Every structure is written in C-alpha cells, then in structure tokens.
Amino acid sequence: MEALRQELLAVFDAEYRDHLRVVRDILAGGAVEGRAVSEIFRRVHSLKGAARVVERADIETIAHALEGRLFRLLEEHRPAGADDLAAIGAAMDQIDARMQDAPEAAEPGGAARDEGGAGAVADGSGADSYVQVPASRLDALVGVVQDMMGIAERQDRLWADLEDLAAAARRTGPAGDPAAELARLTRALSALSHERGRIAGQADRAMMRLDEEVRAVTLVPAGTVFGSLSGMVRQIAREHGGGEVTVRLLGMDVRADRRVMQALRDPVIHLLRNAIVHGLESADRREAEGKPARPVLTLSVRMLGVRLLVSVCDDGRGPDLEAIAARAIRQGLMQPDDPRLPETLLALVFAPGFSTRAAADRLAGRGMGLSVVAEAARALHGTARMEAGQPWGTVVTMAVPVSRRQRTTLVVEAGGMTIGLPGRVIERLARVRQADIRMADGRAYFTLDRRRAPAGEAGGDAALVPVVPLAAFLGRPEAALPVHGGALSVVVLGMADGGCCAFAVDRMLEVRILHVSDAGAVGLDSALIPGVGWPRGDRPVFVLNPDTLLERWRKAGATGGHFDGAADAAREARAPARRVATVLVVDDSITTRTLQKTILQTHGYDVLLATDGVEALSLLHRSPRRIDVIVTDVEMPRMDGFALLDAVRSDPGLSRIPVVLMTSRNEEADIRRGLDGGARAYVTKQGFEQGELLDIIRGVL
Template sequence: MADIRAQLRAAFEVEHREHLEAIRRALGEPGSADLREIFRRAHSLKGAARAVDMPVVESLAHELEERLSGFVDSGASSAEALSPAIVRLLHDGLDAIEAEVAGVSPLPGESEPAGDEDDDDGPREADRPHEYLRIESEAVLDLSRAMQQLSGDLQGRDTELSALRRLRADLRRIAPAGRAVQRRGAQRIDLDQALRTLERELSGLIQNHVRASWALERSATDLREGIEQVSFAEAESHFGDLGRMIRDLARDQGVEVDVRVEGLDTRAERRVLQALRDPVIHLLRNALSHGAESAATRRAAGKPEALHIRLSITAQAGQLIVRIRDDGPGPDIARIRAAAEARGLFGDRAPDTAPPTPEEVLSAAFEPGVSASEAVDRLSGRGMGLSVVQEAVRKLGGSVRLERRRPVGARVVLSAPLSTARHSIVLVEADGAAYGLPSHGVRRLLRLSADRVETVGGAPAVRLQEDEIEVIAPLAPLSALLGGATEIHALGGHISALLLARGDRRLALAIDHAHDVREIVVRTVDGLGLDRGLALGAAVLEDEAATIILNPDGLMDAWLRRERAQAGAGIGLVAQTSTSDAHVRTVLVVDDSFTTRTLEKSILEAQGYRVLLAVDGVDALGALRSGEAIVDLVVADIEMPKMDGFSLLQAIKADAGLAAIPVILMTSRNDPEDIRRGMDLGAEAYITKQKFDQRELLATIGRVL
C-alpha cells in the first residue's frame, strides 16, 4: 500500500503542476482566457487533491472554483470577469496551493536512509528505497510513435514481397513459352538457362526479404515490449486509492456505502491512466451524489441499506474499459431533458416531430451546464463534471456513455485506447472520400444483397443474425451523417456496410468500399470541417494522404438525432429484435464440463432461449457484472474450480444489482444438506443430475421464469 501511495503522490506532483501552470498561463492574458478551462482545471485539481488525501489543497482549489463559478454560470467574458483584483486573488490561491504541496513530506526515495556503518556488506537490495525516474510523457509518446512508424514501414515491406512473388509467378508462367520458342530455333541464346538463372535470383531475393522482414519484425516487437514496460502500468497505480476516497467522501456526507474496485491489475499506458484519473473521480463522486438515498427509501425498494458502488477496469480488443455503476435511483430522464432543453440542445421541435429518445437525453447529460442535481455542493458540482469527463475522454480518442441499469441504478461506461500511439483502424471509402474508424467500434463488415434492404419505421433497414438472434439494423449512408450524399448506392447488386455497436444499439452504415485494417498513429487535429464529436483526429498513410479518423459514438449520436422516430421505435436495439412478441429470455449456463454446457445450450436454444456460457463461478460473475447482456436466469453447477456454485450464488445475492436474478443449482450429488444449503442461500430451485432429464430442466426453468 505504501508503494501505491508513493506512486500516487508522484503522479500528483506532475498533475498539480500542470494544472497550476495552465491556470497561470491563462491569467497572463486575461482578455483572451478561457474561463471554462480555468474552472475545469480548478475542479480537477480539487478532485486530485482529495484522492491523495490533501484536504488543505482540496479546500484551496474549491475556493478557486467557487470564485470562478459565478462568472462561468453568468456567461461573463474573461475581460469582464478577470479584473486585476480578481487575477491577484487567483494568483494568491495558486501560490498557497504550491506552498502547501511543497510542505508535504517527501516521497520515499527522495532522501537516503541512515546507513549502518558496521554493515560491511552494505544495505541489502530489498532494503533500498524505490528510485523514481521522471520522464517527460511526450518523450515516451514520441518514442512510441516512432515504433509505430516502424511497424507501418514493415507493413509496406509486405507489399514489396507480394510484388516479388507476383514477378516470380509471371516468370514461371512465361518460361514454358520461352523454352518452346528456343526449341523451334527462333532464339540462338540459351534462353532456358537465362530463365532458370533469373528465377533463382528472384527466389534468393524473396528469401532474403523474408529473413530481413522477420528480423525487423522481431526487433520491432522487442522495441514495443520495451516501450510498454516503461509507458504501461497497472491501473492500481492511478486508481488504487479511489475506493478509500469514496468511502471517506461517503463518511463525510453521512452515507452508508459498499464500494468495490475490480481489475486493478489491468495494464494500460500511464498517459491514458493519468488522463482518465480525473474523469473516473468525477464519475465516482457523481455515483455517490446522485445514488444516495435514505435508508427507509432503500428498504422500501428492497435494497440493502448501503449504497453499492462498483468500479471495474478491463482490457478488451485494445481498449481500456472502465465501468462505474451504482444501485441508486438511476438517471432522472425528465430532469436531464428539462436541463438540456433549457440549454437549447434539442433545438426548436415542431409539435408533430418525435421527442428525443432516452439515449439522446442521457447523451445530453455530458454537455456543459446540464445537471440533474437540485443542489450545488462540493460533491455534486454545477453540471460541469460530465462535460469534463467527455472532453478528457475525447482527447484520448475514446467514448463515454450513461445508461440506466435494470432493475435500478445507473452505469457509466468509459472506453479509451490502451495506448495513445497504437490504434487499430478500419480504412473505408464513402462518397469518394477516405475515412478511418477504430476497429473496436465496428462490429463487423457487411456485404448485403440490395434486395435485402427494406423499409422499417419509414427508413431503410436490414435484418441480420447476431448470436442466433435476428437484429433489425437501420441502414444509413455514412456520407449522410457527415453532411454529404444521402443516397445508398449498390455496386453489382450489393451494398458494402459497417455494422456499428454501442451497448444494445446497432447501426449499419453504407460505404463505397472497405479497404484495409491496420495499426496507425492518430493525431488530434482541429478544423477538420465536421461537426463536433464526429472526428477523433487524422492519420497520415504511406502515400502521405491525410485521412480523417471518425468517432463511432459520434456517428451513432448523429444518427439518433437524425432519425428520432426510428430510434424511438426501438429499431436497432438487440433487446427488441425477437421475431415473436414474447421477450427472448437469456440464460447463463455455468458448468466446468464442456459436454454438459453444450448439452444444456442445445436444449435451451431449441426452446427459444438465448444462452450464454461460463466455465466457472469467477467467469460467470465477470459476465454478470460486465453488464454487456441482461441475464434473466443463472443455471449453475455446484462442483466447479475457482468458485463453486454455492459461492457464486452467495455473491449474486449479496450484490444489489444482481440479487433479483433467479439461480437454479445443479449437482450430481443428491445430498439433503446441499439442497438445504442452496435453498438457504437463495436458490430458486435445485436439480440433481442423477435424475436430470430435458423435461425436468425446461419445466423448472419455466416455473422460475
């Protein structure tokens, strides 16, 4: 724990100086200063100080925030707000913060411990203090970009190799004709020998090229791994103290809270973790502020008295996924919508047009000044927190969304690249222009027969199969969302498209062509000529052509605004794509036996259930807590490694967000004590495999559901 605190203090040393320097630079030119940026810096500094337990610095930062808040809320210009007297007061506050931080005891390793003069062997290696080497983040990033450029150059060598192989194939194809000419006496030179010599030389060139490329690739891999050792860190280094921070905040507010943090061993680039620290702090504070309810209210709703807050960190497909969820009342859609409308975010809506969808309203919660809080205090802020989160995440090329949880609570899902230098990009062409999209946002590439396109909800759509469920995905031209052509073009009777996915929402975007998928460097660039939120940046390809990298979340939001009626009707939502009127129930089957899992899956799917599989209790709990799918029932074996069925059942019933999910236990032992234990822990039913048959399983599930 001491090592974690030292790492956090070292991170705060860098972070607080960045905030102070940025504010001082802005105050140096008060007439052109960005008041919102100064306010954001003060707000972030306050949260960072709270996280490293520096209450004096937190209080000083809060005073700066308070002094600026009136100007920000009133919309005053920087020239009006930053009078010489106010600037002096702000500088005094910055100086006080700097003096307070400087007065805190030094980090481990900044002073040498007293040695033992009688110890001839010197201090032992394990007793030496940690050494902290501060490296400019830009230097590490530049090194990482250079490595990425090397990888791109290696991809170019693959093109050269392909050309050499085509040349050899051409030679082998024409050689027989050349030899035939020679046999007829039309050539006096030994053509056959010349062709064989040329073929040998080409084969030698190819072998040399392969060997050189392999050596370069190995060197690039070693370089990348070395860079990651320096630039990557475990999430614990930046998020390890946040559970304690929320517990301290809850204690100050008189709120009983149960906080759990999972996935702290997940590794990502330090720069990414550092950039996400403030956003995650904002989201945790929001979970506490908006999720807190009285004990009586929670009891009446069947919840445990303690507010449950969960922070989970995972790595998936090159993305760092951070989920913050609580079991409070959930987002107040009506209040958020009213605040957004007061800011004019939905424009002037005609009486006969569709209202904003819940998704669109929840997305508006990330706009400046939109808040569901009735009161302003140190915890809830002024509707600036979520806009700060969105801005920080967008700078990383990531995305963030707010969701309502079933049956209660809120969840925020934040996604950002594991590395700011490495982006897997799908390169496409639409309306004659080249674009790129991060591959994590593209579910799959589609080649659709034109006669499969139908009209649903007054707009084009296509029916797809996803996990054996029929999905009705809206079909829109990518170019239309970018302000271009609105027609869907079919080439040779087929339409090329990208299937985007965000939670349960699906959207197919028609394109001209999909060219390639590659890892390239994406740079933040302003003035790309697109609406805010549609572009993540730009990349330069090997032909030196600049390509705009699009934001999948921004495209989804643009479609939601453009097609409110279709979105409001539920078109594109996986949860509403069943071909029957009944809701498709999802069953999570948990068993360490592959044969048993396969058997149960086939039985249940034949009856119309959607089936998810897990190999043990740990795997099942991860699937349930990820929130990626709504599970209606868990069927779990008891004897499993890592976490058995009893422990899984206990964990489910102890989690307010999962407790409502019914659980059926299965075992090969017909032990009355096991049955009693399972029922006491909250199992809805108990099936013994000795007398297991298909009819009993289906009848039990039908009764429970």
C-alpha cells in the first residue's frame, strides 16, 4: 500500500502543477469572466478531488474554500473582481507552498530537509516521476516500434532460410557434384549475407529514430519544473518580513532534458531564497532610489547555442564588493594587496562556507547556498556566475548543456572542424591509397572487399564505393579529397538499401563516449548537426545526423570527389600570398565565441576572441595584427556592445573598422540604436544562419 501511495503522490505532484499553471495563465491574461471563471472552477474542483484521493486534507480544504467562492461567481454570472483575483492568487500560492514543504515530496527520492528548513527536491532517481507526452510523440514511438517489429520478422525469416540451406546441404548425397554444390551454397550464403547487411542497416536506423523519439519525450518545458516556484517565493518573502514581492517567470516554454531541469530545481530554490535574504530592501530605501514599491524577482530560462541558461535576478542592493573582499581576506581566499577586480570577487562567493551575513537564520547565512549552486552546475558539466544587475540588483546564472545524453562517437577532423559520427552507422574505417582511386562520370570510387573469399575461391564480395570529402557538406562545396602521405582516411557508412558510401576526412582522432547536447548549434545547420559534444576545454565536437548527411549526398548525385590538380597547385604557388582577414569576436558566452570562431576559421578567416567590450578595446589597441571587422554581442559585463560601438566610432584610430552587432535583443529600439550608432549590420540570433554572417562579413570587408 505504501508503494501505491507514493505512486499516487507522484502523479498528484504532476497534476497539481498542471492545474496551477493553467489557473495562473488565466489570471495573467487579464479580465476573468464567463468561460475563464468556469475553467478555473473546473481545475480547482479536480484538484480538490485529487487531493482527497492522496489524503492531502490541507490542499483539499484550500481548494474547497476557493471552489465555493468560484461557484457563487458562476451562479450570479459575475466576473471576478479584484478581491476574487487576490483570493485565487493567494490560494494558488498557499497550495504551492504546502506542496513544497510537504515531507511526502522528499521521501520518494530519499532527499532530506536542508538546514534552511525547505524541502530539498529529489531528482527523480529514487521514485517514479511522470511527464505529459503529446499524442503525436506517442504515435511516432508506435511507428518506430512497428518498424522494429518488421525488422525482427525479416531477421526471423533470414534465420529460417539459413536453417533450410543447412538442411539442404545435409540432404545432399555423395553422388552429387561437390564443386557445383559448393558454388550453389556459396551463392546462397552470399545472398543471405547481403540480406543480413540490409537488415542490420535498417535496424541501426530504427534504433537511432527510437533514440531521437525517446529523447524528445524527455524534453519538457521549463514551466513544468520551475513554474510552481512563484508561490513558494512569495510565501518565503512574507515569512521573512519582506511583504509582497513580484515574481516574474520568463522562458517557461523553453524545452530541455527533464533530468537536467530537475537537477537545477534545488539550486534555483537556493538562489531565490538567497535573493530574498540578500536582495530585499526597505520601502523607504527603494523609494529613495527610484525603484518600484514592490520588489521584483525574475527567474528566466533561455537557450544560447547548446547551453541552457537559468538566471535568477533581483532588483535589490546588488553585490557588496567591499564586504566580499573583507570576507575573502578573513577566509584566506585572497591577500589584502590583491587586485579587487569585480569578476574575481564575484567568483569567490561560490566557495563553500562563504557568506557576507553576520548571523545565520533559517533561510541563509551559513554560506552553503551558492556553493551548492556551483557544485550542481559543475555536476552537469556547466558553470555558475554572479554579476551586478543593470541598473541595480544581482544576477546569478547557471549555464549547462541542454542534456546529459551520452553517445559513442567517432571523432574526426574535416574542413577545419572537429566532427563526430555516431558509431552505430559506421560500417568500416579504411586507409585508401590515392593510386587506388578511380574517376568515372565525375565520381571518385575505390574497391572495397565487403567479405573475404572462401578458401580455395578467387576474389570475394568486392564493391565499388563512391568517396567524397566530408568537408564538402560542411560549408566547403569545392573541397578536394584530402590526401595525406599518399592516401585517404575514409569512413564507410552503410545505407538502408544495403549499399555504402565513403566520406574522406583529414584525420581520425579517437572513438569516445561524448556528452551530447540536444540543440542546434548557433550559426550551424541544425538538420545536419543536431547535437554538440564537449570532450575537453572549449573545443566542441559537432555530431552529425548520418541520415541527413546521406540524404544530401544523394541529392548531390554522389559527386564531389576530386583531387587538386598539379596545374592548380603550381598556379597557387605562383600567385602572390593573399592576406587573411582578421575578425574580432566579442561575446561573454564561451559557447557562442567558440562556435563563431569555428565557423569563421572554417571559411578562411583569422579570429581573435574577447569576453567583453573592455577586453576588446584592449586588443584593438595592443594587438600587432590588423583587425578588419568586429562582431560583437550587446549584453556583456563591464562594457556592453553599444558602449563598445561608441568607443570604436569615437576613436580616430579605430573608426574605420566595421562593427557588426549580433545579439538576441530584437526590439526595434535596440536595432535603431545600433544602426544609428554606426553599426554596419544588426543580426538577431533568433533567426540567425551561418551563411548570413558570412555574407555580411564579405560585404563589409
């Protein structure tokens, strides 16, 4: 019975969040009357019944009281007034707070209560958890399973044919011709081998589709994990003596791996609690500084390249750098004469035991909250960062990969990029001599023995395999077959029809298990490159979708394999050396910087990197290289993109350099400000494509 109760509680947890989300969306939509009142009534009634089933009398009581109020509105055909709206919102907050504090919520995952008294949120590893799945996803999963069942039937028939062949061989008497019988058996086995190859290829693709569909099911909107925190935050603020606060939730429709979102939930609660303790100010002080009377806490979720960014922002007093420095000196984290750079000081707050509060209470002061945040981000292969808000307050951002999926991947270099190919689709790796490549009808081929010949028989199952440079599908359509040491390194991919094709690469690096993020890389072809892995440092591995690669290979007519001719090489040797243009990329996101660098270097540009406007100006003045164009983000610490643009335009030594603003800010006022300030182009990241950036850079040079 206890197991059943825990399962029902897990289902109820998902159900109550859905009801509260819908009710809050209705309240945020404006006037509440007619159908809106009826929908809220229905949701509250369902919530009351579900609470009764799981024996949550406290939730049932709150829902029952609200249900009576809503029933009177419906009976009298009245819209919800200000008092009614306040009562509905307060009831939602009470339910939310009680569910957050419920001991039952922690028990299934084995999570204990923390020092602050708030229930730690389990990551779902210890008990069943539930997600809502669109019917279209279920249909897709059913389709893939049916395909796999069909493949299993074909495999059963293959084994049956093999058994029939073995039985026929046993029935053959000594009177028969042994040579003829051996030839017949060889042909039959060869046919079965081809069929086995086709079945294996189809099974591989079905497994990949199943993997994609299952991963799509695990992607959930941020609101399903974070949407219920607003009520808890308002309740904590009241208990802490801060009165009413406004909680803004942004980006709740962003989808990411449920496990990643759930792992971030507890750190987010720490950050929200920390914002209340350290950020709330008295009404008199807020009025004196021109702030809104009610404090505002913002929880935002957004995608940036292959990273999920979760930020908590308050509009309070902001980081006290002097208090941080004093505490760091007392703890031995820095020396009194060390430079007190803001970014250095703000990185220290994530050290275990670090707190600027003089005394601890039930919410904060022990210095563990921010260290928990940093550790959670590191566990997800991400980072945590604090910065001063604009124009006031504090912002703490966790940046983590979108998913924690692992995949066995062959890592190669092609066209100046580090590329990953899923191991399941690779039929063979080969080293082919240039002399063994044959050209026919604009295609390059080599001979591949797909099986060894039987003993005593000449030859084998040889096939002509077309080979093309992988770089030709990575933005370099004129790429030649890369020859190193008189030979090509080729990756042979099997196709669903039993055939195969080969892609030549510059180098094969390694086979390894990568953590692959489920997101289209900024500026890259998301259909061809649906994921990015980060094996080391900040150099990404772009993991290809082999089905898309093969589809584009077919559309190209399997052409593109050619060698650079000697005449071309001699002509290039005689040509004067052409100076490579240098692009300065300025962005505080390591992901965006790295991806833009890869794109530009792939297309022949020299690239310098800066993390903000201050560092960019320093490079512009100190670098011995001539910088030809600046591509900069807008939102950056210390000096943003608009300030950098002004500084460049006002400096006679720099004013000739064209500046391209590339940012997620797409408001008309921002675009006008950038172009009026002298930017040569303003690119928004939401609709950004690789070709657009390259065209713009070619146009301004």
